[in-house]
Amino acid sequence: MESPSIVCIDDEPAVLNALKRLLRQNHRDWEVYLFTSAVEALVRISELKPWIILTERNLPDIEPERLQEALIESAPTAIRAILTGDRRRETLLASAWQAHFVIRKPFDREVLENLMTRARILNQLPLEQDTRVQLGQLRALPVLPDIYHALTAALEKDEPDIKEVANLITHDQILVSRVLQLVNSPFFGFGSRTNDIEVAVMRLGLQTIQSLVLVLELYRGDQPSVQRIADMLLHEALKLATQVGLVCDSQGLTKNLRSQCVVSALLHNIGQLVNARHLLEEAPRSLGKEELLREYELIGAYLLELWGFEAEIIDAVRHQLDDPLADDSEPVTEVLNLALRMLQGRYEEPDQPSEQGCAEQ
Structure with missing residues (x-):
């Protein structure tokens, strides 16, 4: 089994540093990749094969919908989670259709722990790789309404x-x-x-x-x-x-x-x-x-x-x-x-x- 890894994309270095500290405290077996640019992350995402992709919703170099579409193609088996400080209901609902999880800023350790636990469980399920890819690439995969x-x-x-x-x-x-x-x-x-x-x-x-x-x-x-x-x-x-x-x-x-x-x-x-x-x-x-x-x-x-x-x-x-x-x-x-x-x-x-x-x- 491949080593667990997480890709974090945010244009605020302070957010990335906070994520890195949290991850290093209790999850030293995880590979952590930090990017301030979505475009740079997309160049490497296929080779990194992350279990989790954590992205800021509003990045300056790409629209949210385009980013999620690209992630679906490049890393279909990854859990996609969106970070946002926008608490408006319409933003929450729009994000929920684009990713598996929506995490509000500021986030706490428990939320991140829960996300990583779910990633471990999903990777342990004895599903065929082809089925995982097909599920990950479905544009209309049932999401919570x-x-x-x-x-x-x-x-x-x-x-x-x-x-x-x-x-x-x-x-x-x-x-x-x-x-x-x-x-x-x-x-x-x-x-x-x-x-x-x-x-x-x-x-x-x-x-x-x-x-x-x-x-x-x-x-x-x-x-x-x-x-x-x-x-x-x-x-x-x-x-x-x-x-x-x-x-x-x-x-x-x-x-x-x-x-x-x-x-x-x-x-x-x-x-x-x-x-x-x-x-x-x-x-x-x-x-x-x-x-x-x-x-x-x-x-x-x-x-x-x-x-x-x-x-x-x-x-x-x-x-x-x-x-x-x-x-x-x-x-x-x-x-x-x-x-x-x-x-x-x-x-x-x-x-x-x-x-x-x-x-x-």
């Missing part, structure tokens, strides 16, 4: 406002209709119907509504043929989420664990969605059905890692088909794996001890 970023910003406040969250959702009538359709469906099991999005937010809770909005946006196709496949995959995800909910209830899991389990079910087939949208070319080898499903698992885990989801959810998606499951698996992984086996008819009830055996004990 604008509404999801806006909801995240609202929920990060000390006291999130339900009215503000509801107002963000009401800006998209299609999203409103889908949220109300689901909140009134047997899936969530509420006793009475509602046509008020604010009531829906209160019923579901802020964390659940955030995850639900993400799923509905990701599964919104831009072509009829793609939308049919997306609807089918969403139906499968909701069906699995229902089964997951039953398993959680039977095991008496906490609210937080239940939420993680449901989110992992809703996103368990995101790798298939990417394949349906972009028809990723398979490597020149014949893949059986099981191998192909494993490939989808890894693509899903890759995306969720890029999006910054909790490790428990990522592990559950990655190991959803494992049989047998590792003894040290986390509860979220166990629940998703069990629910999937139950739906697929692969679950066998554990043998019950006989009455004689019980008496002897």
Whole structure:
């Protein structure tokens, strides 16, 4: 495996020096390359093969969009992160479409540590290099939708406002209709119907509504043929989420664990969605059905890692088909794996001890 490396591009030497100090303190095994010019960095980027590319958004020698396009071509497997001191929402959303992460200045050590940890995990995933390159070069790789970023910003406040969250959702009538359709469906099991999005937010809770909005946006196709496949995959995800909910209830899991389990079910087939949208070319080898499903698992885990989801959810998606499951698996992984086996008819009830055996004990 190649040594981990990071390329930092910023026209302010003070920022580069601060980055260098942070990196040298705890990550001496990383190669660090600093550039004050984007043009100079692009000349060398292919040979450096960085795991991470950290760039200032507004550089004097190149436009942000052109820079990101060039980086996609030159280093498709790298994590691209944009540094910006601009706190306007429109800048944040525009940057989110151009790169995997947006980091606000001034940044702290924890943000950088998180980025480097994710880079290590992504490089350890057993994905074929061709698949990594194809994912990195997709111009329409699913990124977290604008509404999801806006909801995240609202929920990060000390006291999130339900009215503000509801107002963000009401800006998209299609999203409103889908949220109300689901909140009134047997899936969530509420006793009475509602046509008020604010009531829906209160019923579901802020964390659940955030995850639900993400799923509905990701599964919104831009072509009829793609939308049919997306609807089918969403139906499968909701069906699995229902089964997951039953398993959680039977095991008496906490609210937080239940939420993680449901989110992992809703996103368990995101790798298939990417394949349906972009028809990723398979490597020149014949893949059986099981191998192909494993490939989808890894693509899903890759995306969720890029999006910054909790490790428990990522592990559950990655190991959803494992049989047998590792003894040290986390509860979220166990629940998703069990629910999937139950739906697929692969679950066998554990043998019950006989009455004689019980008496002897």
